[in-house]
Amino acid sequence: MNTLMTRKSATLALAGSLAVALALSAAAPPAGAQTEEETQRGLERYRQMLREDPWSNPALLDADRGELLWTTAAGPRNATLEDCDLGLGPGIVDGAFARLPRYFEDAGRVMDVETRILWCMRELQGVDVAAYVAKPHPSGGQPVKDVGAIATWIANRSEGEAFAPALDDAAGRRTVAMGEALFNRRSGPFDFSCATCHSATGQRIRLQELPHLSQPEEARVVVGEWPAYRVSSTHVMTMQHRMYDCYWQMRMPQLEMGSEASVALIAYLVDKAAGGDVAAPGIKR
Structure with a gap:
């Protein structure tokens, strides 16, 4: 306190x-x-x-809230998340974010940090995560929601460590390949793709620089800063929220939190950023 x-x-x-x-x-x-x-x-x-x-950095307040949520009993089963396995064993948080996304045998799929938190909330606490997924992200000026706060705390516990996502197995490589295909696929009413904005060096929208995310040298600098506090919207934005917002800006169909597509895109970006430092929570415009 x-x-x-x-x-x-x-x-x-x-x-x-x-x-x-x-x-x-x-x-x-x-x-x-x-x-x-x-x-x-x-x-x-x-x-x-x-x-x-x-x-x-105001995001540190959300990290504190995330730690409290992690250790507070909740849900129909009145359980905490302290037995949640983030990939290094039940309850081990330090360093776990730096090794995500990864394949989880108990879930039978590759997960990023937010998708894994949702899984643990359902399995350990009995929470109806469908209700959360229906509206998972905050509006401008509103604080990040509970999963985002927990993700911010978990990410901060890997600060300074190098990204080393566990994506070298068959499931991981398939997920990264799917993410690369989605990153480069042009679609929607504007015929945009993620690559439209993020596959060249020196591009910008107004004063905002657009990192070349398919280039490891640039991905390593920026990917590890998420979750990040957005000064323009005065709240923390997680990577799932960032993917959702980019799809919205391209006028694409809504990207569901924890979906295969959202995890694949994150896996592709983190794979490109492998070796770069985790510096979360960052501060963005």
Whole structure:
């Protein structure tokens, strides 16, 4: 509880950082007077300010909430999630996120962290996860939901470790191959694919840089930052939510949380990011 209160106080530093960023913007030359390179340097200075003081990251509050949810009895069976096996054995959390997605024999499929949490909620606590899957992601300004908070805590417990997803078995390779096919498949009313935005270096939408996610060198830098706090929507966004939102922006059919397609896309991205560091929760625009 002391840690939680300390983090609540520490998030006031974020407001200070934002105020400094706004002051810098106010002092900046009028729009059009700065070069693109100067604008990008200014944005990177702002991001660096937040990274240098990790206590200013509001996502840490959700990580604390996720830990509490993990250890609190809930559901029809009045059980905790402390016996949930994330791949390293029941109850072992440290380092588990860095080795996900992976194939789970008890479930008979490859799972990412959020899909595995849902499975454990159903199997250990007796929770009706269908009700959760129907509306799993927060609206703008609303806090991340329970599974996302737990995922944020689990990811944070692998911070600094290198991604080493267990995807070298037959099921893992099939899942990665499916993810690659989905990543590159053009469809929907805009005839877009994930690759439309994320298979070239130097592309951007407005001021937002678009990482070349099919290139390991760039994937290793950004994939490990999810779950991340989104300043623009003032909440944590998980990787499942990120995939859902990208599909929505492409006007594709709704991507169901925990579906084979969502897990395959995440497996493909994490496979590309293998060897990069877990730096979650990150901070995004």
